[in-house]
Amino acid sequence: MVHSRKIEPPLFEQLIISNEEISPGVHVISFQRDFEFLPGQVVKIGVDSEHPPRIYSICSGNQENEVFILFNIKEDGFLTPKMGAMIPGDKLLVSKPYGSFVGGDEPAWWIATGTGIAPFYSMVRSGSPENKKLIHGVAYLNQFYFEDELEWALGENYVRCCSRESSCSVIPGRVTKYLTEIDRLPDIKYYICGKPLMVVEVRDLLIERGVSFENILAEIYF
Template identity: 30%
Template sequence: MTITMKPEVQIDTNYYRVLDIRNLTESTFVLQLPKSRFKFEAGQHISLSIKGDYQSREYSIYSAEEGEHLEILVKEVEGGYFSPKLKHLKKGDMVEIHGPFGKFGLDNPKRDTHKHVFIASGTGIAPFHSMILSNPGLNYQMIHGVRFATEAYERGHYDSDKFVLCTSRDDSGDFQGRVTDYMEQNQFDENTSFYLCGNSDMIFDAMEILKGKGFSRDNVNVEVYF
């Protein structure tokens, strides 16, 4: 008797179905995907494309290393090509991801000896959200710079006494002004490891401020968004 075996079905594990889109503001949302067997280190990013589309974009991973889902934080760019398409995805739609990429992450040799100060503008908070949720008990301070207090994305995920919201367009935050204004007006412990993520102008200014306060480049970890 001849037995004919069916060919094994190959599944492209780069494709993921959208589980949910969690709107945080009118223009900012969290895209939730299955975690599956995807492994990453907090701080890394992925390359994301929509099935059938020729373009892709890179996004920092927002979720914890051991989280139930894989999540990214996205701000819709007005007049942009890609982010509006992501915002209009529906549950069950397919996206393609590659990665993870990058070496931006927690300075593990200093994990328990230093305070970790995370400084972000806008959606630059995404990798820090992942690092903090992935490291319970971490001695940290999260300094988040936005225009309006409504842009304090999921602030409740952080310890209230370790989170500083800097608002440049209203006075509803913890500090009125930019994150760099806050940095200039405050002192930091000598045993501090700094992490900067966001727009390049903020990062360059922040690095100069830290240099002026006596911190060397070895104390500063950087991820530039644009």
């Protein structure tokens, strides 16, 4: 049997415009937008041709002049420490956007942990928060990235769950605990973005509670 070789998308040079540390070890890096994209899509990013690129969700709106990428620095990694040290004028290698983790105007719940908030922030920035509920789970309060803007856009439909710190406006515990305690889950679309274990746990929980498999869309990051 002949197997077709997977063709990686080409990468193009992009000049860094800004690189801001918004929380300890978490950055938002930007470059000029020269492509169209749908909110929720991803790009591959690299710093040279010798090391494989990694996939990141775009977290800016699709009408903004700049493309923003949210990432956390992995000290034992190759790419993110280099990205974290970049300054305006440095160059990134970036693919054209792709991916099917995109929604429409229908009612939906968005479920994220950590930097998995990125595609949903893009959706909000692109003007599609109507009929949506966003549930964001983190370990510490300083990991609710973009929370002021999300709260302004979504109001009571912006739910924050924190497992290791407490605040009067935050629900204690993990996202799965919050979902378990809801009496009845609505029969709508559910979008999940987070690390593999979280995505599997939430997906299984939703299915156990009566959500059909075809109504669950997932985006995994590593």
